[in-house]
Amino acid sequence: MSHAADEAFTVVIVLDHAYVSGGQSRVAFDSALGLKAHGHRPIVFAAAGPIDPCLAEQGIEVVCLDQSDLVTNPSPLAAAWQGIWNTDAAAALGALLGRLPRERTVVHVHGWAKALSASIARPIQASGLPAVYTMHEFFLLCPNGGFYDYRKAEPCRLEPLSAACWSTNCDSRGYSRKLWRNVRQTVMEQVADLPGAFGDYVLISEFQGRVVGDRLPTQARVHRVSNPIAVADLGPKPDPASGDFTFVGRLSPEKGAFVFAEAARRLGIRPVFVGDGPVRDELAARYPEAEFRGWQGQDGVAAAMRGARALVFPSLWYEGQPLTVLEAKGLGTPVIVSDGCAGRDSVENGTTGLWFKCGDAGDLAAAMAQLRHDGTVARMSQASYRDFWREPPSIDRHVAEIVAVYRTATGRSAVGKEADATRAA
Known part of the structure; x- marks a missing residue:
């Protein structure tokens, strides 16, 4: 056209x-x-x-x-x-x-x-x-870009650039960096508009x-x-209950990687991480049972999500619209998603996947336990595929x-x- x-x-x-x-x-x-x-x-x-x-x-x-x-x-x-x-x-x-x-x-x-x-x-x-x-x-709108307190590992509800904001060290690197971010935010709002x-x-x-x-x-x-989501229509999964519980993305604290690893340990299963980032070594040291596949190209990521039993998206911060959640659905893979991020908009709880309480490893473990049942996985896999391709975000x-x-x-x-x-x- x-x-x-x-x-x-x-x-x-x-x-x-x-x-x-x-x-x-x-x-x-x-x-x-x-x-x-x-x-x-x-x-x-x-x-x-x-x-x-x-x-x-x-x-x-x-x-x-x-x-x-x-x-x-x-x-x-x-x-x-x-x-x-x-x-x-x-x-x-x-x-x-x-x-x-x-x-x-x-x-x-x-x-x-x-x-x-x-x-x-x-x-x-x-x-x-x-x-x-x-x-x-x-x-x-927010000096650190996420309405997120990296020190407390939870969303920040302070008014940006308020006195409380200035006095709170929410930055992942340190308070001096936080002060610089606030100065930048002030210039952005009051000088540049x-x-x-x-x-x-x-x-x-x-x-x-x-x-x-x-x-x-x-x-x-x-x-x-x-x-826009670019994902190939491979048809419904022939064997949806095979594969691992898989995390795809940057290995950083706000992405909830530790929450996933802890939930998997409580169930006695191996968590699979596709991606890399600043907490990889700490994750590997604390959870030696985990499998780390590193960064993959676009085809490799698609193959990992297609082959997963479920995608686990445990983000602790709000996100915007996580692409991997939608891509997994298009590939017929159900998603277990934190209820504290935008990924939940794309998952119908109980139908195309499950929500769990943000930051709660026990609640995530309970959700993962539900998807250890082959029949549940197969039903959600089919529903995910149909829901995505009914009106794909092409x-x-x-x-x-x-x-x-x-x-x-x-x-x-x-x-x-x-x-x-x-x-x-």
Whole structure:
């Protein structure tokens, strides 16, 4: 499917990395590829390289500044300043937006906190172009991006930038880092006014909407658009009760890896981890019975989830819309998911999987025990497969929904300019 030139959008997709560094960039690139296939003109603007080959292979324009991100920057001082105000990124984005056609051009920001900084607000505002923000995480609202206290290993319910927030060390690295994050947040809100740069916001799950509540600018329009999920239709599982209870993702405290390992130990079964991360060595030392398969490519991850008895998604923080939960369902694998994250939106408790109490290894063990019964696994496997493929969140569906957002954004922009002209007269 393609669009006539006068119907096609130019979309500047703004994010920190020009390569797939996680779910955020993966979704942004899938969206870019889908827009390109449907006749639109996506342009990826990123701070840190290298450029993902899939973009060039599909003829997608990329503006990459070849900067370090905040983690890989060899100078801690330079990284700290870059995170607060990336002058080069602001200048380069301004130059890009300045050479694009005014009509049917949209700026779509997917991420800014790991390399670009809030400085991107200035060129977006100066361009006068309609701008859309997808809420993959919560850096626009919370200093550490997750409404999560890494010290207590639980969601944080403090008001961001309140006195209690300033005095609480919730950061995974230390209190000095927390103070820097709060300074960055203050600059983002009060100097750059990054939230005010966007007329339209995209939320990716109902759960996320409940977390965000009324924190977004009052004049903004809020849309609900699912992430695109690229998974092959392999048909129902021939032997759904085979395989292991499997965790797929980054091995970090907030992902609940220890909760899963402890629940498996209580049942006397082997937990399988597909992925890697900062707590891998500690996990291996505390739970030597666990199997660690490391990072796998896309095909390897799909094979691991297809072959699993169940995917266990024990995240302790809110998440946005976990891709692996939906991918597992599409592969016919039931999911056991924490009730404290957005993954539960995709799992019908008792039908396509099970919910368990967030952070409770005993409750997770009880849920896993239910799925030790072959008949239960087979029933939930079939239900998961049917539920996903009844109305799959395909790239075509995603593009149709996101283009509808762009139409709304450009329509509002035109109305706003007319109103400004009337007031000026």
